[in-house]
Amino acid sequence: MTGPSFDFGEVLGNIDLLLRGIALTLFLWILAFSFALAVGLALALARASARTWLSWPAGAYVEVFRNTPVLVQLIWFYYAFPVLTGVQMSPFTAALIGLCLNTSAYMSEIYRAGLQSIARGQWEAGRALGMRGRQALVRIVLPQAVRRMIPAFTNRGVELAKMTSIASVLSVHELMYEAKLLSTQTFLPLETFTIVAVIYLLLIYPGTLAALLLERRLSRRYAT
Amino acid sequence: MPSYAWDFSPIWRNADLLLAGLANTIWLSAASIAVGLAIGLGLAILRLSHSRLVSAPAGALIEFYRNTPPLVHFFWYYYGLPILLGVSLSPFAAALLALSVQSGAFFAEVFRGGIVSIERGQWEAGRALGMSRRQLMRRIILPQAVRRMVPPLMERSFEVVKTTALAATLAYSELLYQAMTLASRSYRPLETYSAVALIFFLLLLTASLAMRQVEARLRIGQP
Numbered sequence: 001m002t003g004p005s006f007d008f009g010e011v012l013g014n015i016d017l018l019l020r021g022i023a024l025t026l027f028l029w030i031l032a033f034s035f036a037l038a039v040g041l042a043l044a045l046a047r048a049s050a051r052t053w054l055s056w057p058a059g060a061y062v063e064v065f066r067n068t069p070v071l072v073q074l075i076w077f078y079y080a081f082p083v084l085t086g087v088q089m090s091p092f093t094a095a096l097i098g099l100c101l102n103t104s105a106y107m108s109e110i111y112r113a114g115l116q117s118i119a120r121g122q123w124e125a126g127r128a129l130g131m132r133g134r135q136a137l138v139r140i141v142l143p144q145a146v147r148r149m150i151p152a153f154t155n156r157g158v159e160l161a162k163m164t165s166i167a168s169v170l171s172v173h174e175l176m177y178e179a180k181l182l183s184t185q186t187f188l189p190l191e192t193f194t195i196v197a198v199i200y201l202l203l204i205y206p207g208t209l210a211a212l213l214l215e216r217r218l219s220r221r222y223a224t
Numbered sequence: 225m226p227s228y229a230w231d232f233s234p235i236w237r238n239a240d241l242l243l244a245g246l247a248n249t250i251w252l253s254a255a256s257i258a259v260g261l262a263i264g265l266g267l268a269i270l271r272l273s274h275s276r277l278v279s280a281p282a283g284a285l286i287e288f289y290r291n292t293p294p295l296v297h298f299f300w301y302y303y304g305l306p307i308l309l310g311v312s313l314s315p316f317a318a319a320l321l322a323l324s325v326q327s328g329a330f331f332a333e334v335f336r337g338g339i340v341s342i343e344r345g346q347w348e349a350g351r352a353l354g355m356s357r358r359q360l361m362r363r364i365i366l367p368q369a370v371r372r373m374v375p376p377l378m379e380r381s382f383e384v385v386k387t388t389a390l391a392a393t394l395a396y397s398e399l400l401y402q403a404m405t406l407a408s409r410s411y412r413p414l415e416t417y418s419a420v421a422l423i424f425f426l427l428l429l430t431a432s433l434a435m436r437q438v439e440a441r442l443r444i445g446q447p
Binding site for chain 1 (some may be wrong): 288292295296392
């Protein structure tokens with residue numbers, strides 16, 4: 001019996017295919033992350049609102065997106081949402097919307113925790129200076145809160161990066177999709193998926209390290 | 225915007241299909257969590273070893289699985305591993321392996337975090353009483369650490385339940401895969417996928433409500 005022989009060279013010979021996949025993965029990641037940051041803030045503010053017609057739907061939204069699998073969400077946006085609206089989306093748009101909405105639900109929780117962590121006195125100080133609620137939020141509370149949220153946002157970015165691979169199920173031509181294609185073309189699934197796992201690691205690990213360093217720096221600052 | 229006539233009757237007629245899928249989802253989740261906890265505990269023990277020769281590879285494995293997409297592991301275990309082993313794996317076996325190793329890496333960090341979080345004084349107190357490392361672990365550290373580990377372990381387990389949906393890509397007949405079959409058969413993707421989202425939601429919501437109960441119990445007697 002001969003052991004399995006490996007042929008990483010043939011897979012690496014198709015590196016241009018994988019590079020194209022990486023480019024789209026990065027594009028999807030950055031777009032979904034930026035949108036989710038904005039949507040998440042809006043959700044957190046809606047949830048903190050005293051008006052129940054704002055806070056209640058925002059709360060429900062966050063719970064629904066946090067308690068269902070992201071693959072189900074992407075499939076819903078691609079196959080079910082067009083039936084409802086009559087608008088067919090491209091796979092990329094459906095994946096972008098699904099990933100963005102999913103991540104924004106988690107982001108809103110980060111904002112909420114961050115905003116709550118700011119002492120009440122800061123709000124009151126703003127009001128004492130004659131600022132309105134929004135001014136106090138933008139000028140006093142958010143700048144302090146955001147600093148504390150950065151590690152959590154970075155962690156979320158790492159989770160999102162991993163989730164982008166799920167877009168391959170809708171045949172978005174990102175890294176995982178190209179990998180599946182390559183593995184059937186070359187008949188080398190073991191080599192292909194090993195290389196792709198390493199590529200993902202190289203893309204994602206810096207984010208994890210950054211979150212760790214930021215957390216350490218923060219805890220040192222607040223340790224005193 | 226066209227007004228759409230919702231029709232859930234194909235879903236009700238094929239409820240048995242979805243229920244069978246739900247049963248498989250729960251089965252795959254439970255098995256992956258159980259195996260994942262065992263792998264996680266093993267990895268955590270290796271990771272906490274004083275010998276770098278043991279702790280470094282365990283750490284590398286944990287970081288690798290925490291920083292790569294689960295979908296890649298599903299494909300690696302289903303299409304790649306059989307070549308290495310010379311045996312073919314069923315979709316269930318591949319999904320179970322991928323999920324339990326992946327979740328094991330996360331569980332390991334929870335176990336380690338719980339043990340490391342116990343104050344230095346507790347270790348010193350045990351040592352002052354002449355306890356060996358093993359006695360110290362069993363009698364002083366673990367009883368306190370386990371309390372702190374339970375909430376994050378449960379939270380991770382919910383992630384496992386959500387990740388089982390990826391097994392649909394290996395054609396394992398869990399809830400989402402059954403829904404895909406039903407959607408293409410009934411031409412009712414909107415109702416089918418909405419129903420599936422709702423089932424997952426209710427499953428996980430029930431689980432997290434139960435978790436709150438457990439957390440409240442764990443807080444009893446805590447400062």
